[in-house]
Amino acid sequence: MSDVRHVLxxxxxxxAEEAADALGERFGLDEEPQLVREALAGxxxxxxxxxxxxxxxxxxxxxxxxxDAFAAQWDGWREEP
Numbered sequence: 001m002s003d004v005r006h007v008l009x010x011x012x013x014x015x016a017e018e019a020a021d022a023l024g025e026r027f028g029l030d031e032e033p034q035l036v037r038e039a040l041a042g043x044x045x046x047x048x049x050x051x052x053x054x055x056x057x058x059x060x061x062x063x064x065x066x067x068d069a070f071a072a073q074w075d076g077w078r079e080e081p
Contacts, residue, residue: 004060006067008053010076013037016051019074026070027062029055 010016034054067078
């Protein structure tokens, strides 16, 4: 079993929380995605942060193209590993 992870980068907390809720419905995830705040370099303000959704995909069943399109719905993107 591999430890494949996908990281979706979203512009703000609201978008990340909405996307996290929708991920389970859309992709039938076995576990909740991990929500992580990533401060931008040199920024201390909580508003100046990106939010990451980290998805474990041990079965390698999630399609990268579908995740790209999904993240784009919230003005986000999927990071390449």
